[in-house]
Amino acid sequence: MAITIQIKLNENLYLRDPQDTKLGRKIIQNSILLIDEIGFEDFTFKKLADRINSTEASVYRYFENKHLLLVYLLCWYWEWVKFRIEFNTINIEDPHQRLRVAIETLVESSQSNPSVDFVDEEVLHRIVIAEGSKAYHTKWVDKENKKGFFTTYKALCKTLADCISAINPRFAYPRALASTLLEMSNQQAHFARHLPSLTEITMENGNLIQVKQLLETFAFGLLAIT
Amino acid sequence: MAITIQIKLNENLYLRDPQDTKLGRKIIQNSILLIDEIGFEDFTFKKLADRINSTEASVYRYFENKHLLLVYLLCWYWEWVKFRIEFNTINIEDPHQRLRVAIETLVESSQSNPSVDFVDEEVLHRIVIAEGSKAYHTKWVDKENKKGFFTTYKALCKTLADCISAINPRFAYPRALASTLLEMSNQQAHFARHLPSLTEITMENGNLIQVKQLLETFAFGLLAIT
DNA sequence: GATTCTTGATAGTAAAACTATTTAAAGGTG
DNA sequence: CACCTTTAAATAGTTTTACTATCAAGAATC
Numbered sequence: 001m002a003i004t005i006q007i008k009l010n011e012n013l014y015l016r017d018p019q020d021t022k023l024g025r026k027i028i029q030n031s032i033l034l035i036d037e038i039g040f041e042d043f044t045f046k047k048l049a050d051r052i053n054s055t056e057a058s059v060y061r062y063f064e065n066k067h068l069l070l071v072y073l074l075c076w077y078w079e080w081v082k083f084r085i086e087f088n089t090i091n092i093e094d095p096h097q098r099l100r101v102a103i104e105t106l107v108e109s110s111q112s113n114p115s116v117d118f119v120d121e122e123v124l125h126r127i128v129i130a131e132g133s134k135a136y137h138t139k140w141v142d143k144e145n146k147k148g149f150f151t152t153y154k155a156l157c158k159t160l161a162d163c164i165s166a167i168n169p170r171f172a173y174p175r176a177l178a179s180t181l182l183e184m185s186n187q188q189a190h191f192a193r194h195l196p197s198l199t200e201i202t203m204e205n206g207n208l209i210q211v212k213q214l215l216e217t218f219a220f221g222l223l224a225i226t
Numbered sequence: 227m228a229i230t231i232q233i234k235l236n237e238n239l240y241l242r243d244p245q246d247t248k249l250g251r252k253i254i255q256n257s258i259l260l261i262d263e264i265g266f267e268d269f270t271f272k273k274l275a276d277r278i279n280s281t282e283a284s285v286y287r288y289f290e291n292k293h294l295l296l297v298y299l300l301c302w303y304w305e306w307v308k309f310r311i312e313f314n315t316i317n318i319e320d321p322h323q324r325l326r327v328a329i330e331t332l333v334e335s336s337q338s339n340p341s342v343d344f345v346d347e348e349v350l351h352r353i354v355i356a357e358g359s360k361a362y363h364t365k366w367v368d369k370e371n372k373k374g375f376f377t378t379y380k381a382l383c384k385t386l387a388d389c390i391s392a393i394n395p396r397f398a399y400p401r402a403l404a405s406t407l408l409e410m411s412n413q414q415a416h417f418a419r420h421l422p423s424l425t426e427i428t429m430e431n432g433n434l435i436q437v438k439q440l441l442e443t444f445a446f447g448l449l450a451i452t
Numbered sequence: 453g454a455t456t457c458t459t460g461a462t463a464g465t466a467a468a469a470c471t472a473t474t475t476a477a478a479g480g481t482g
Numbered sequence: 483c484a485c486c487t488t489t490a491a492a493t494a495g496t497t498t499t500a501c502t503a504t505c506a507a508g509a510a511t512c
Binding site: 270271272282283286290291292 | 467468469470471472
Binding site: 038039041042130131133134136137138139141142145150153154157158172173174175176177178179180183184187188190191194195197198199200201214217218221222 | 264265267268356357359360362363364365367368371376379380383384398399400401402403404405406409410413414416417420421423424425426427440443444447448
């Protein structure tokens with residue numbers, strides 16, 4: 001007996017729900033590991049199939065192409081983050097505290113869903129940092145937005161924006177600040193690792209706490225004054 | 227008689243300097259237009275070659291692959307922005323005013339270099355907005371960073387960071403704020419166009435002035451308090 | 453126990469990404 | 483200006499990626 005937290009994603013993301021079958025779960029699990037290892041550009045369904053002792057065509061039964069597989073993984077991640085933020089901020093009245101907890105949850109990559117063993121959340125977070133922006137930097141953005149692929153991300157942005165407006169109703173850019181915080185959390189981690197002169201965040205002793213402080217400085221700094 | 231402003235880029239970006247030959251300049255000019263039209267994923271050297279009545283192999287003489295061509299274009303853009311910011315802020319002493327002018331220059335995409343007629347700066351700016359992040363979101367970032375491909379971008383970030391530190395020496399994240407402003411200027415424009423609920427910026431009557439105000443609010447809002 | 457339905461394997465095609473070789477043109481030298 | 487050298491560009495490939503069509507085996511249903 002246990003409570004399991006199942007993540008259900010937009011049906012248009014896949015041809016066959018990968019969570020339903022053994023092969024599907026192997027595809028998710030190993031695509032996360034493989035993309036992390038070799039990067040999204042070098043990642044192919046052929047390489048993935050070889051890794052799981054299956055074939056290219058079998059993978060194509062689940063996902064139309066590798067881009068949609070990536071979007072699936074990113075949706076999975078944001079859905080999980082959104083759940084955790086909602087969970088962690090429930091019953092917290094003070095919007096300052098809500099925003100603080102939301103930011104903390106956002107940068108806490110390691111926390112994993114115990115009921116889903118085929119997703120390594122920490123590795124997935126690395127993928128979000130390294131490849132996340134590729135979800136909406138394509139010529140299909142508008143079509144995919146219409147299909148609802150970015151609904152969770154937008155909802156997450158709204159949650160943060162509502163906090164922001166509650167803290168300071170006179171602040172003119174709640175949604176822009178919210179999306180900037182979401183983007184920064186990954187961007188600055190990416191810079192810390194690859195282009196360190198673009199940020200004060202360092203890789204030493206885990207940049208988790210540093211990113212959290214950075215985001216808090218930005219958010220509360222902007223909201224303190226009108 | 228006229229002063230011409232020539233942009234010289236890192237030699238490792240190309241196999242043969244495209245600015246030196248007629249074909250090279252046609253490659254630059256038409257790759258900008260073609261990437262803008264069909265997006266970077268669909269862009270191929272074959273399609274480009276057909277468009278300029280040349281061949282794939284001829285294009286390969288100038289650029290190792292399409293990724294390096296994109297990085298070349300992005301470097302071109304940032305080099306031009308950097309020049310304009312330096313030019314526009316020269317002799318301005320007050321760091322507030324320097325930062326204000328820098329932000330304004332940053333969002334002024336339309337201003338073009340009269341001595342280079344084969345680059346449409348406005349179209350190029352659209353490419354930077356849509357595809358810019360792909361420059362350093364690859365598994366080659368570190369190698370390309372070592373080759374100096376991001377030197378200009380980093381220098382631009384430093385210029386802004388120095389302004390920021392001059393305005394408020396006690397602000398703990400000058401470089402992170404600088405890189406965030408650089409990224410935001412394109413990101414928020416991208417959101418305005420494709421995912422409008424993520425920002426207050428709208429597409430109506432040109433989002434130029436709006437992005438400028440947004441960036442100023444962020445920058446000066448964070449620097450006003452300690 | 454036959455049949456439909458699902459799932460995975462095999463074998464292919466088309467296009468993209470890149471190379472090697474050949475041909476043409478330009479530039480300089482005796 | 484004929485010859486040689488150098489460089490640019492075209493032709494014709496190969497390999498890899500992305501994707502499809504067909505087929506076979508096994509499970510579920512009637």
